[in-house]
Amino acid sequence: MSTHVLLCCTARLQRHRVVLHSVLQRALSGAEAVNALRPFYFAVHPDFFGQHPREREVNENSLKRLNGYLENLQKPGSAPLQSMKLTFYVRDTEDVLSSGFRSVSFTLCSQDVHKTVMSVLTSCSLPLDHMKGPSEKLTGTPGVVTPFYRPIKWDKSYYTFTGFRDPEQELQQTRRVQPTLSCWLRNNEVDASTKLSQSFPRREELRRLKGQLEEELHLEDIRWQRSWGVSHRCCQLQSLMRLSQQNPENMVNLQGLTVVFADQSGMNASGHVLLGTTDVHHQWSRVFQQLPSFLRLQQEVEVLTERISLLLGGASLLEAEPLGPVQPITEHYKVLTTFHRTLQSLPLRLHPRSLQGLSVVLDSDRSTCSLHDMGHFIIPTTFDPSTLQVFLQSHAPEARLRTNRHKQLQVEEDSLIQVCVESLSLGGLSRDSSVSLVQMISCCRRLIELHPLLDLLDLQLCVSHFYSVTQDGILCVPWDWRA
Structure with a gap:
């Protein structure tokens, strides 16, 4: 009798752990989902595609749709979501400054936040170690695991150990060494x-x-x-x-x-x-x-x-x-x-x-x-x-x-573009789709003030967020350039 009772108690305990694990997986919060997707964001963030406007735009739009999908999954009582196909350009994270990237497409169809996060990471061939419990990390075999329940703190030693570049540090360095427009x-x-x-x-x-x-x-x-x-x-x-x-x-x-x-x-x-x-x-x-x-x-x-x-x-x-x-x-x-x-x-x-x-x-x-x-x-x-x-x-x-x-802003932008083209003798002036009207107007006003120091005869200028020269000879300058 005692053996039978012991077996029953063990079975109940095992079922309780499985149910608890599945419930905790479904209850993955928004903050935890964001932290779990840190390797993914690091690999597809549009800021790293400044010299590739097409890929940057694709990633921006896909990130908006992915974030909306995750947000809707966490709403209580929401209706089942329709499947959503997404495409991302994933960088080679072994070298942040490398221009190499690959295209990855996958379909979101799960109604579970945890499974959705796992699907995104798996589709992009990104590590899943931070999503596993201690028993899985030690044994490498499936079993009773401790669910992911706390935000990840990415210490500076993480980047030193893995060889990844710290994006925050890189952006700070970029700002520090950003040249002046005329230079x-x-x-x-x-x-x-x-x-x-x-x-x-x-x-x-x-x-x-x-x-x-x-x-x-x-x-x-x-x-x-x-x-x-x-x-x-x-x-x-x-x-x-x-x-x-x-x-x-x-x-x-x-x-x-x-x-x-x-x-x-x-x-x-x-x-x-x-x-x-x-x-x-x-x-x-x-x-x-x-x-x-x-x-x-x-x-x-x-x-x-x-x-x-x-x-x-x-x-x-x-x-x-x-x-x-x-x-x-x-x-x-x-x-x-x-x-x-x-x-x-x-x-x-x-x-x-x-x-x-x-x-x-x-x-x-x-x-x-x-x-x-x-x-x-x-x-x-x-x-x-x-x-x-x-x-x-x-x-x-x-x-x-x-x-x-x-x-009114559209009219003002058209007027300022015409003044810039004439005063700077440009062959053309345009703006990237990611640059707002207010940012473009601010940039044009400053260009007009600086025009005696610039000589851009017949060149094509595009207002963007980064400095670059396209293969067709278009000069891309950030809208908030330094004088």
Whole structure:
């Protein structure tokens, strides 16, 4: 009898430990998740991709989506999340200053924070030692483990022992040794001028190919999602040209549309045809064949957009693409359908024109309403009608002020860019997508004040966050440069 009781007690204790371990895993807090992902953040942080704007932008957008996914997992009573595919460029962490990196894509589908963190680390081939309990570290075999329950303190000795570079220390050193603008321009002007001159034939070829394709295929426009170089863009246009010559019958459906070279193929919420730069020709051909169904879906999207606008007091509905990753039209249609159905069943008491002139962006990753600096409302697709109505009505005056302010900033930016180009004799002046209007305006004003000391005849200047010279001879300077 005593042996039987002992076995029962042992089994109960074992079950209790397993249940406790699983509960603690699910209860991984936000702070613990962030600390557990420190090796991942260290490998993909956009600050380390200053000389690679495309990769930096991909990582910025993917990090926003990943953080939103983790945030939603930790909300009590939240509905199961849909799977989410993410792409990151992962650095070689053995040498922080190395320009080597690799592309990693994975899909988040777990409803558990701990499993999600483990999946991210595993997909990127990053160490999992800090996620294991003491018994796993000592024996290396699965068993009863002590769950991860406290934040990790990354002492300076960690970087000394592992050979990794301390990102905080590197950023401090970068700030200390950052040159002045005039000094950096003097040291890199010849290199930029040489590269710019060498890129002229490629630029001319790019203009020729773009004009020829737009004319032959009757396209409205050809655009690029990323800041790819001129040679890269020429190769993309040449691929499209070859495909149009090999399969001209598939190109009929492109008439009147805009083609965008992007990260994935399909059609976006704006009705633009996306051609993935890493896809092969048969994947592009499949998109062209699906265009009739995409266009019918686009018409339904336009009808839904108008109906939602009427229910939201006349506010216009914006696509979230300029603010984040590209949203396929099929996913956008599902979001609009769900939101419209909810609005119909729980209508808001708004005057039909009370929010006219304002804009709304739907965000399925959010749980609360917010007001963007540009003046548009950011609304979750799942909402409480009374809360949403109070928010829209109470924040409408501030939204109008911010919208008008944004328009004024755009006018001021255009004016200052023109003054800079003329006073500095520039061949062109632009800004990186990560630079805000306020930052660009501040930079332009300072450039105008400094122009007697600068000689940038016919050079191309791009305002960014780092100093660099692109392969096409564009001078990239930080918006907060030192004089």
